[in-house]
Amino acid sequence: MLWEIVSTVFILTISVWGSPKCRTRFNAEVVCVAGSDDYILQRGLVSDNNDTVAITLKDCRITDVDIEAFKNVYNLKEIDLSRNKISFLKVGVFDGIPKLSSLRLSKNLLSTLPLGLFDNLPTLQRLDVSDNKINFLKLGIFNNLPQLVRLELANNEFLGNELDPCLFDKNPMIKYLHFSGNNMSEAPDQLLNGIQELSILGLSNCYLTEIPKFATRSNLNTLKKILLQRNQIRRLDDPTTFINMGNLAMLDLFNNTIENLNETVFKPLTKIEVIDLSLNKIEQIPKNMFQNMLSVKSIDLSNNLIKIIPTNAFKSSCLQTLDLSSNRISYLERNFFSTLCCFNKTLSTFYFKNNPFQCACLVEILKDMKKFGIKHDIDENKEHTKCSMTNEVTCMRPDEEIRDVDNDEDKLWSTFGLPHYINSTK
Ligand SMILES: *[C@@H]1O[C@H](CO)[C@@H](O)[C@H](O)[C@H]1NC(C)=O
Ligand SMILES: *[C@@H]1O[C@H](CO)[C@@H](O)[C@H](O)[C@H]1NC(C)=O
Ligand SMILES: *[C@@H]1O[C@H](CO)[C@@H](O)[C@H](O)[C@H]1NC(C)=O
Ligand SMILES: *[C@@H]1O[C@H](CO)[C@@H](O)[C@H](O)[C@H]1NC(C)=O
């Protein structure tokens, strides 16, 4: 008797040798782990159960999915097939699961998505095909996904300039859209025209050399976050760039090659809270740059080439955190912190290490920050020790000196009448 049980268990184990092992939680969630071999997902492993609501087949060494693998799981809402080795999916594999709302296919080897693959998923809200090798997205592939809210396309191999401008015309409800890690440099301007409620747009590492027109059109005025890290955007000098972005709360331009800023470029961003311009090539901050931006809480200008910070650039903005670390700043203007005040509140955090500050200026800054209770990133003991070896006492502010000279020159001219070049014309 005992022997029979043991041998039955043994034979059962042998018969599923190598295939994923699945268990059911709460009578509704099937969770599988990889077996010892690669596996073609067949009918029988997770199919034929109307109680199943979610199936997790993550990291299960699956290389292919049979057409009936998801047969008779009529109430299924979620499938996770991420981190497998699937290189192709047959049209029909996702048919017969009309309630599916989330489908994860990320981290596979998919190079193409055949037309019709997603045609019978009328309530799908979330589709993740990121981290595959998809080299083209055919017009129509998303046409029967009217409820799609979240679409992850990051880290594939398609080219923006080969995408049809109508690709997303039938997906007006998309809120989260991620293209990061694809070459979107020449994507058509109308690409997102059908989208009405976009909230987050991921365009990091997309070989962009400018803020793309398709990302800033008037139908995208719902946008709250735009991620543009690790591109080659060089200029922010067109004042109309963000005119449709009145709801944007976060603009992330970390690690680009921005050199020029136009002082009016951010003015349309009336709800902006976070601006990240770190790791760029900015040398100058125009003197009205962030003035009167009442919603802005955090500005990161670290790792640029800035020498001079015009205090007026931040006047009357309600900044809480300012990062100027790793620049070329040697001093700050007089009363820097009291100018930053807004409704009697000043900065709460100021990062400024890795700048060639003059000792006398640094001492002043540290004193002021103590007065206003501002947190910072400087090791005071270290700086004091370093500075005690110099005998600088006054903070030299070259721009003030230049201004004084300018004033003196003005006086000079008024004493001597018109400048000579005017006298000498003709
Ligand atoms: C599963 O549900 C579908 C739709 O309600 C029904 O047609 C089918 O008979 C059910 N299957 C089982 C085995 O209960
Ligand atoms: C990106 O795609 C464009 C065509 O749209 C091409 O000219 C360019 O060389 C590509 N850039 C890179 C880095 O592959
Ligand atoms: C910045 O981006 C470049 C590619 O554009 C990349 O090689 C580099 O590692 C990035 N630096 C950081 C700190 O992310
Ligand atoms: C900013 O743009 C405006 C309008 O185009 C222009 O008049 C101004 O000269 C620009 N400023 C800089 C510093 O480029």
Ligand SMILES: *[C@@H]1O[C@H](CO)[C@@H](O)[C@H](O)[C@H]1NC(C)=O
């Ligand atoms: C700011 O503080 C000063 C003195 O502490 C006070 O007189 C003034 O009313 C305050 N202003 C606001 C807008 O809170």
